[in-house]
Amino acid sequence: MRFLIPTAILALLFFGGVANGQSLLELPLDGSEQDKKLAQFLEEFERKHEVKFYFLDEWIAPFTIDDSYAGQTLGDLLENVLRESDLSFVVVHDRALAFVKDPTVEITRREAIVAAGRRQQSIETATVGNPDLFRPGRLVTLRGRIIHEEDRTPITGATVVPNGVRGTTTDREGRYELRLPSGRHVLSINFIGFKERTIDLTLYEGGDLNLSLQESPVLLEEIVISSQPINELTVSRPGQLQLSVGAMKKQPSLLGEADLVRQLQSLPGVNTVGEAAAGFNVRGGSVDQNLVLYDGLPLFNTSHALGFFSAFYSEAIQEMSFYRGGIPAEFGGRVSSVLDIRSKAGDPERWRVNGGIGLISANLMARGPLVKNRTTLAASVRGTYANWYLDLLKNTYKDLTNSQVGFYDGDLRLEHALSNKSKLSFSYYRSFDRLRVRGDTTFQWVNQLISVRLDQMFSPRFTGSFLLGVGDYNYTVSNVQPAQGFDLDYQVTYPTLKMDFLLTAGAHRLSFGIQSTYYAFNPGRLRPTTAQSSIRSVTMESQQSLESGIYLADSYNLTDRLVLDAGVRLSSFVQFGPATVNVYSPPSPIEEDNLTDSIKYASGETVTSFMGVEPRAAIRFSLDNQSSLKLSYHRIYQYLHLVSNTAAVTPIDIWQPSNTFFKPQVSDQISVGYFRDFKQKMYEAYAEVFYKEMDNVLDFKDGAELILNKTLEADLLQGKGLAYGIEAFLSKSQGRLTWTMSYTYSRSLRKFDPGTETINNGETFPSSYDQPHMLNLSWNYRLSRRWSFTGNFAYRTGRPVTVPVFGFTVDGYGVAYFSGRNQYRIPDYHRLDLALVIEGSHKLKKPWSGSWTISFLNVYARRNAYSYFFASDTPGKIDTYQLSILGTIVPSVTYNFKF
Amino acid sequence: MAWSRYILLILLACVDKTDFDSGGTAFPLIIDGLFSTKAAEVRLSRGYRVNGGLNYTRIPGAIVWIADTDDPSWKLILKEQKLSFYEYQAFNGTIYSYSGAVTPKAGHHYVLHVIVDSNEFVSLPQEVREPGSIDNIYFTYTSGFNRDKGVEEDGLNILFDATVPSGEDRHFQWRMFGTFSVLADPAAGPERCWVTEREDAPLLSSSAFATRYAGLTARYVPITFDRFNDRYRVEIRQYEISREVWEFTEALRFQLKNGSSLFQPPFFVRKGNVISLNGQANVIGIFTASIDVSRAIYIKRSDLPRELYGQPLPANCLRVYPGSVAYPPPFWM
Incomplete structure (x- = not known):
């Protein structure tokens, strides 16, 4: 230590006189300062001029003067050398200059270390860079990868937060990048279901810091609900959530099946029309408005067994990102949400096997290297043996008489590192369902995705990925009655090409790309299958469309507190021939009676086209270290519509591309959120308000039949949708008891303009998934290191239904006549689920580990109504009934293992 | 395993009758x-x-x-x-x-x-x-476990073939009348009643068929002593109906078939x-x-593939079979 600031102040008092710093700083330099240490230069300068410098040696020791300042002034030199550092200076009485160090960084660092200590986390030290090249305070770039400790697979969405303030999240390859002043920092690395790591980092210069996270074996440190937003305060864009498979498996589940879609349904703003309903509804949107991507390709059906189970085997999933607001420009084509699922890759170092046995299904997964640290393979399969369960159900529910259900799904992922900068991946996914109803009709549906992806790092700041894949969704309905045997086929095939790039430049993170999908629809083919069948063959005309999108987005740190994510997506949709377009006599409404002609288009000829400009923006403003305010807006076009005449999606619903009659759906959504944490992040809370308008939503006319309908436009209506609401979330993530609580108040409304045929006389009415009040509670209480007790409680307002309002008799048959669309509600829904999780030893190197999950669903056996239906056993009498999918408590036992 | 079976037995979906009342509706x-x-x-x-x-x-x-x-x-x-x-x-x-x-x-x-x-x-x-013709009426024997009733049962599938005129926007309906006579205890009421039963749901033409309809199932008729002790008469009538009536009846048929749909009963608002x-x-x-065309056949006891076993006579056939009459219909031979 040579001098201290207080000394400088005393000197100031001692010297007295008028301060005139201008002349001291304007003293000229002669060039001899080049390549000298700053301390050496200052000593020499003192000797040459009658000035004094006050500083701590350790402050300026790392500074070297690289350039010649001949002809320039002392002020020029100091400004340049100290630029971007945490040092500044003051001139005292024109004779002395005192160096001043900004204490903020150090104070923040110490606070972060203290906070980590309070959370009982060990603090590791790390050094990046060459000390000889240390330039204190200069902004440098810290990069690295975060991977799974055991799997050696990248972790997407992990947060890397320096000094407890603004941080970043890892990308698909687990990569992160931070711009930090060189010096000392405390890094926190976190991901749900994993142990947090705290690094006391000395950053001499820019460089790499690769880290691994260990899956948390102790429930104490685990976030209870998989849906908890990670560090909402500092890094997440509004409405984005990362989901954890590990946490999901410890929650109560239906018959032991850890279910991704059911976990989604516990999030604020996400609901479902019932327990046996496929898919999920987000912020007042229909099921088809959710873009579900599996390894980059969209999936058209996300359920098994009519919605009882999701089509994703949880063990095969590496990570899931869910966006319900502020959807990035990278995504398009569905107006309500994005669920981006990435399958698990193989372990590059050794083979691992894990599996599970439940009451209705079993699963197995193997992952490992084909060539160590270069080529990996991961394969998984899940199948059911659920028919015994159906045997029980059908005693009560006669529609299931002589019925069978079966499903399986499988996943294969091959990865090969071409170099340390490029990786090639091959992915295949298939799900299959077979359902036989009443012995003579069989429903069978298949999802298949196959893709090849190249990830390329062109430079540390510029990366890209290229994906080429094909998706296929098809179903077949078969009847085996000799006199009326038939097969009804439906299929959509969609080859896809995607290119995405990410460029980091200073405070900007530019992402841009292009994607294009060709859809080939076979909307239906009916053909007789027996010699005696009197069914006439019907083939619906195929439909061909091309959907494309190009996007550009930037994530820009405007200030330390203000981050702007802004982008735009330009989407287009073209329908090609061959096609036949019906002509209706204008200005008559589109009804079969008014069909006058048709126009034929040749193969490849453009029938109709649409284009949409989709602005996206999200702003985060950090009010302080504990709270932030977020604002987002997006506009999205959706060119594919799911056509259904039921409240719940069925596997034989039809996907209809936009065409002359069906315009693309357009949604505008704005949301504002306030996020805050308390007590060193022990508690986190947020509240988010959203408002969403949707144009051209489809609904069916009363009595519409949609299968093999060559005038489908005459049975459907397009109208407006409106949704708004407020979502609140509170969680406690530390301690023996961890919990989350969410509440949503929202409305989802529809309106179809009055016409010859409309719905509810053109008045606004609630959609089938309008459930104003939704409350979800989840908790995890650690009984011991291996035993934990988890639970969920859900409450929501009963959904709107259309009910029979009176009966009448005609031709000897009792008929139920229905109310206006969705004019009544089923009773409110509430359910309590509990589970006991017993884990094996937590030793990391044991050869075999297993865990038991004992679940009890619907603990107090509430008979929540799923739907109303009716029966008329006697002419002149109509009785209504309610169907409860889970009519009683449902216990289950699952054993999961890995070795 | 026994314990798992015990657990599984309680895994049941539930159907409960409701006291739902829409209230205040003016009945048409x-x-x-x-x-x-x-x-x-x-x-x-x-x-x-x-x-x-x-x-x-x-x-x-x-x-x-x-x-x-x-x-x-x-x-x-x-x-x-x-x-x-x-x-x-x-x-x-x-x-x-x-x-x-x-x-x-x-x-x-x-x-x-x-x-x-x-x-x-x-x-x-x-x-x-002109509505076309009923070309043939026949039946097939079937037996098996009736899960709805929980009993072994056998019966006849009544089938028919029909021809309808070609042409756009033409729609047809068939009605089946199954008539049988029942002997009863004369001390408690009439000695004999005639019972007529109908198809379970309307039988309608479909755009999936051409002009020839082969093997349409009119009804499943369980084999019982009362039905076949004497003989069972099947009559099929064919009508041409307007599109409005076809749509109304199709919605009615769809509702009868799907009123207990797991997804949602179809709305009837026609x-x-x-x-x-x-x-x-x-x-x-x-x-x-x-104009209706019809065709009828009699299925005699001897046509059945098995013997009928006698049952006690009903006390009052008019009560046991609501809608039955104590006089023979004019077509009964």
Whole structure:
């Protein structure tokens, strides 16, 4: 230590006189300062001029003067050398200059270390860079990868937060990048279901810091609900959530099946029309408005067994990102949400096997290297043996008489590192369902995705990925009655090409790309299958469309507190021939009676086209270290519509591309959120308000039949949708008891303009998934290191239904006549689920580990109504009934293992 | 394993009767009319409360007639024949007619008129055309476990073949009448009753078929002593119906088939082809005018693939079989 600031102040008092710093700083330099240490230069300068410098040696020791300042002034030199550092200076009485160090960084660092200590986390030290090249305070770039400790697979969405303030999240390859002043920092690395790591980092210069996270074996440190937003305060864009498979498996589940879609349904703003309903509804949107991507390709059906189970085997999933607001420009084509699922890759170092046995299904997964640290393979399969369960159900529910259900799904992922900068991946996914109803009709549906992806790092700041894949969704309905045997086929095939790039430049993170999908629809083919069948063959005309999108987005740190994510997506949709377009006599409404002609288009000829400009923006403003305010807006076009005449999606619903009659759906959504944490992040809370308008939503006319309908436009209506609401979330993530609580108040409304045929006389009415009040509670209480007790409680307002309002008799048959669309509600829904999780030893190197999950669903056996239906056993009498999918408590036992 | 079976037994979905009451609904007038070669009948009733008891409301003092729009002089007036059923019919009873013509003529259009409480209701004109033919009626034997009833059961699938005229926008309906006579204890009531049962759900033409309909299932008839002790008569009638009536009946059939749908019962909101002239009165109605063709067969006891085992005679067949009559229908031979 040579001098201290207080000394400088005393000197100031001692010297007295008028301060005139201008002349001291304007003293000229002669060039001899080049390549000298700053301390050496200052000593020499003192000797040459009658000035004094006050500083701590350790402050300026790392500074070297690289350039010649001949002809320039002392002020020029100091400004340049100290630029971007945490040092500044003051001139005292024109004779002395005192160096001043900004204490903020150090104070923040110490606070972060203290906070980590309070959370009982060990603090590791790390050094990046060459000390000889240390330039204190200069902004440098810290990069690295975060991977799974055991799997050696990248972790997407992990947060890397320096000094407890603004941080970043890892990308698909687990990569992160931070711009930090060189010096000392405390890094926190976190991901749900994993142990947090705290690094006391000395950053001499820019460089790499690769880290691994260990899956948390102790429930104490685990976030209870998989849906908890990670560090909402500092890094997440509004409405984005990362989901954890590990946490999901410890929650109560239906018959032991850890279910991704059911976990989604516990999030604020996400609901479902019932327990046996496929898919999920987000912020007042229909099921088809959710873009579900599996390894980059969209999936058209996300359920098994009519919605009882999701089509994703949880063990095969590496990570899931869910966006319900502020959807990035990278995504398009569905107006309500994005669920981006990435399958698990193989372990590059050794083979691992894990599996599970439940009451209705079993699963197995193997992952490992084909060539160590270069080529990996991961394969998984899940199948059911659920028919015994159906045997029980059908005693009560006669529609299931002589019925069978079966499903399986499988996943294969091959990865090969071409170099340390490029990786090639091959992915295949298939799900299959077979359902036989009443012995003579069989429903069978298949999802298949196959893709090849190249990830390329062109430079540390510029990366890209290229994906080429094909998706296929098809179903077949078969009847085996000799006199009326038939097969009804439906299929959509969609080859896809995607290119995405990410460029980091200073405070900007530019992402841009292009994607294009060709859809080939076979909307239906009916053909007789027996010699005696009197069914006439019907083939619906195929439909061909091309959907494309190009996007550009930037994530820009405007200030330390203000981050702007802004982008735009330009989407287009073209329908090609061959096609036949019906002509209706204008200005008559589109009804079969008014069909006058048709126009034929040749193969490849453009029938109709649409284009949409989709602005996206999200702003985060950090009010302080504990709270932030977020604002987002997006506009999205959706060119594919799911056509259904039921409240719940069925596997034989039809996907209809936009065409002359069906315009693309357009949604505008704005949301504002306030996020805050308390007590060193022990508690986190947020509240988010959203408002969403949707144009051209489809609904069916009363009595519409949609299968093999060559005038489908005459049975459907397009109208407006409106949704708004407020979502609140509170969680406690530390301690023996961890919990989350969410509440949503929202409305989802529809309106179809009055016409010859409309719905509810053109008045606004609630959609089938309008459930104003939704409350979800989840908790995890650690009984011991291996035993934990988890639970969920859900409450929501009963959904709107259309009910029979009176009966009448005609031709000897009792008929139920229905109310206006969705004019009544089923009773409110509430359910309590509990589970006991017993884990094996937590030793990391044991050869075999297993865990038991004992679940009890619907603990107090509430008979929540799923739907109303009716029966008329006697002419002149109509009785209504309610169907409860889970009519009683449902216990289950699952054993999961890995070795 | 036994323990798992025990757990599984309680894994049941539940169906509960509700006391749901929409309340406050004004029940419409229901008009159900048919003018065919064999019948001219109109049933009037009102809608009734869901979850209520049997509740037919009498429609007194109605004025009912059928008019021929191609022959203004022709008018068929129907009178109330059965008090309890509020049925205006000419079948097997007196026919009131100014012109004396009682069967529909091909090429003519007929309109139903009903006046109730000073409100007049009319149907859309119904064109009468040749409806084709019933070509064959036959049956197949089937047996197995009836899961609905929880018993072993056997029966006959009644099948038929039909031909319909070609042409756009033509729609057809078939009705099946299965008639059998039941012996009863003469001390408690009539010695014999005649019972007629119908198809389970309307049988309708479909765009999936061409002009030839082969192997349509009319009904499954369980083999019971009462049904086949004497013989079982099957009659199939074929009608041409208008598109409005076809859509109404198709919605009715769809509802009967899917009323207990897991996903959602289909909404029935169709009004039929009868309207209120003053636009105020609430009405749901269908009216069909058609030449009907029919074919009938008798299935004798000896046609069955197994012996019938005798059962005690019912005490009062009219009570055991509601709707049965104690006199033989005119076609019974």
